Amino acid sequence: MAQETGTPKVTTVVASGNLKRQLQILDSVGALMGTAETKIGVIETVYNYDDAVSKGYTVAAEPFLNKAIEVFYQELGGNKALTILGVEDTMTLTQMVTSTNANGLKKLLNSAQGEITIVGLIRKPSEVYEMPEDHFLDKDVEDALLASKTLGQYQQSINKPVRMLIEGRIADLEADLFKPNTVGNGFAGVVLGSDLNDGSGASGVALALARAVKYQCHVKIGNGQNGPLTISEVFIGDKSIQDYYPEELDDFAKAGYIIMHRRDGSAGYYFARDNMATNDDFSILVHGSIIDKAQRVGVAAATPLLETSVRVNADGTINATDAKDLEETIAQQLRSQLAGQVSNIDVNVPTDVDIINTSTGAIEIAVLPLGYLTWIKVTIGLTANL
Template sequence: MTQGTGTPKVTVAVASGNLQRQVQVLDGVAGIVGTAATKIGVIETVFSYDDAVSKGYTAVAEPFLNAFIQLFYQELGGNQALRILGVEDTMTLTQMATSTNANGLKKLLNSAQGEITVVGLIRKPAGSYAMVADHFLDKDVEDALLAAKTLGQYQQGINKPVRILIEGRTNDLEADLFEPNEVGNGFAGVVLSSNVADGSSAGGVALALARAVKYGSHIKIGSGQNGALTIPQAYIGDKTIEEYFPEELDAFADAGFILMHRRDGAAGYYFGRDNMATDDDFRILVHGRVIDKAQRVAVAAATPLLETTVRVNADGTINATDAKHLEDTIEQQLKSQLAGQVSDVDVNVPTDSNIINTSTGGIEVKVLPLGYMTWITVTIGLTANL
């Protein structure tokens, strides 16, 4: 193991590809970056719709953000922190997500100092804005999905991981379908549905964020146990959900979108798969949120150990007893704070690196997630006897 650099710190490397090989702190504070009319560049934390209105997010002064906030708290059904950054209508979704833009999402995340675990990006462009032709989505959405990966990697690297939900503003529903899951960005997902028929999916982002932070990190936003969404009608583009054939909705889901749908035997609308823009271990939002929580817990447990002492063997490697103590310390915290949210946790401290020469100790954490019944197959038939 190579020697670390800089100030003492805990460095986490998040591995992917383990689920396909059958290796089996905080749950949620929401944030939003969206187009503002007056509160541009201002970061506010609100705790309810009324609180937001009192802080200037009124239907008159900030109609776009007001509608988002109202729907978020309607779905949340209670009071909870929501961090808001308003930006000018010329700032694109791509610019919001760009890691080098000090006035976009990076600004909001830095201000929150790790408190935000899931964040939305929404935009209401100026009336003169023209989308690029022959794209299923506004091309800005496609570009934002690519840009968000670098910022997601940066946040993970500084132990303040976040998952990003991007508004899937539609452009040409007859164009070739864009497939988010081919982008390879497990930090972000595209919400395709909304509560209004204007082509925007800002309302869908509000609902998804509310569902994400209302429940634990292991609970899917489409869990049937939590009932239908609090909206009377759902749309994709300018068409109601009911105007799409089931195979069309299946195609959207298989392409990697987060969308709403109806379920047989149940009233109202539900989110389908919580798809993220990748096909690896983090292809669903809950996997990302659970590993993010595990990272936060592991870092919090390991931080008190920085610059402390351990016994070493004659060859400079860590003493096996001390290594086992470290494993037990980290594992106890993980199992305590992730209780009921994962199937199991395993911690290993490698004993083959020379800690005398490098002053760097390694800790390997494996998290076995819960299983989710996304599809249920029922075999049914008549019988002559029982």
């Protein structure tokens, strides 16, 4: 291991593929980025719908953002910070999430200095905008899903991880179904569904964002114990949810979309599985949110240790007792901050690292997540006696 240069810092590598083994390696703060008419390029934090209106997000001045903000706070049912960035209608979703765009999402995240953990991305194109033909989704959504991975990786590398919910704007329901879970981007998910029958999905994103920040990060947005959504009608494309056969909705979910649906024996609409655009360990939003929180807590616990000293063995490797002390220091913070949100946590400080020549220590954090009852199989039959 070569010696690092530059300022002292904690770096993190997030491992995937660990759920295939028995042990797998801050709760959500939301932001909304979308098309604006007057507040273009302005970053504003609001705390409820009335506060948003007082800061210029009115029905008259900002009809598109106003609707999304209203849906968000109606679902939230209380006060909570929401940071908003409005952009011109010519800025595509792809441009919003492009890591080199100084006026895109990176601008908002840099301004927030790591406080934002999940972002909803919505767009209302200009009237002259035409979606490419023969695509289930607007091609812009597909491209944004690809582009957002680079930004997600960058944020993770600087210990300010973020997850993104992208509006699934539909171009043609009859076209071949685009499958987000083939993209390999666990940082982003595509939300299908809206209270409008125009193919948009802005209100669906607002609802998902509200559910994600309303509860702790280990709670699924479709948790049945939290009741139905506040939305009274749902469309995918120009069709009501009620006009789809169950197997058609299953196809959307299997392809990796976040959708809304009805549940037997319950009124109203619920989110289905919180799918992200990948098939690895982070195929659901809660796994990403939990690992993001673990990263933030782990870094916060490790940062005070920078430039401190440890005892070493004759070969320059860390003393086993000091390694154990470091493990307990990090583990104590993780167990405290993630209590009730994970099944177990394990921290390991490798003792074979040459501290003398590299001045670099390693800390391995493994998180065993909670299990979730996404599917329940009931066996029922008659019996002659009980």
